[in-house]
Amino acid sequence: MPFSIAIAGKGGTGKTTLSALLVRTLTEAGTRPLLAVDADPNSTLAEALGVEAGRSLAEIREQGSAPEGSPASGIGRVRAVEDEVQRAITEAEGFDLITMGRPEGPRCYCAVNNLLRKSLNDLSHNYAAVVMDNEAGMEHLSRRTTNDVDVLLVVMNPALPSIRAAERILELSRQLPVHIARRVALLNRAGSQKLAEAVEGPLSGLKAERLPDVPQDERVESAGAVGQNVFRLGDDSPALAAVRRLVGMLLPPNSIAGTA
Template structure:
């Protein structure tokens, strides 16, 4: 399984890129895909058209109730049954959807994160999926909470602003500090003027990251955003779709 984690400062378009990459991988059909919406805002599920399914947060509540109601069962047995049901409910055409959901009570994600890590470990052991795409929270918080575990490819979406480019540096530093295993770092430019792309590419190379290219401005996304459509409704010749295909080609080259 190839695990792809998508990171970036809020507003740079990491969720959009996650959806575009998933669309292209699903089109190629060279392995099952598990999409993990690990952002509490659940934007990825909405952009893919798979919102409304149960999430890990709700699963945690069912898990707690069943532990109280069925003390004869082990926690692992209960969790396994609930997780299998969650994956079945998240089955979509071309991919499966797993939504993390919101935190408990005042916002603590600790128990949810423990379950999410267990989900990753269980998934990695099997051969059901060829790709796991994880749309992470904005900034570096997701790595700081150590919910990412192991990531083969960290894909960081950025614009040319100083704040966004500084995030590139912090993500690598925080990953190292908390012990998150990331094999390769990639950078994709978005919401960036053509004359500023060289700045993004140079920053990526200076950090030892591979620059994959840029997502161009695409008027078709206006229709997706305001007419309730999904990324799968974009035409094949849409500028963002064409760019995503090229990015996937470079990504799979390693």
């Protein structure tokens, strides 16, 4: 089984940035093969990683649900979906990327969804680690489009709304139909001591392990503003340095990092 990290948090807290920084750090640590999963329908992980996204699993599902002309089951159908999923993978230097797209809408995609879930499950077994960038509502986890996760990483900013959102996400995570082995939370864009003190109370009440903060980083901010990917950040980026330190705390002992 791959070691899987799912990133969640209120909109705009830095989920995609941290997912991409984690992918970069794991890649550099030699964690291979590594799969990045964009599970946010407003997919931006590909851009943050500097690659072109392939077709999303949602597009495959929509096509697969076409009522006329296509067989709904059978070995041919299974193979066709598996092939489509394989083709949807973007292969990059050190990691692969797959994009989930929108979770199912009002139409019933049960048959093809089951096939997709199975293909994704089979696919993930080929990887040592999986990093999944989620939307705040964690729709894909709720609908069980994805598998169980080893670490749920909830991202916050030093502001009350994102901490309240983290509380709700952690609460929701306990009701999800997926098993989550470990829940951690961290402050991203940390910097203002005064602000940090104001949110310290609610932070200490969080039902999750608190990881060290990731600082506000001018380089990350300007890279984000011009759509530049995290692989172009210099080694002197404080946020990158913080994520490099974090990785050791996220991975299990006898870490898979560096065991390529």
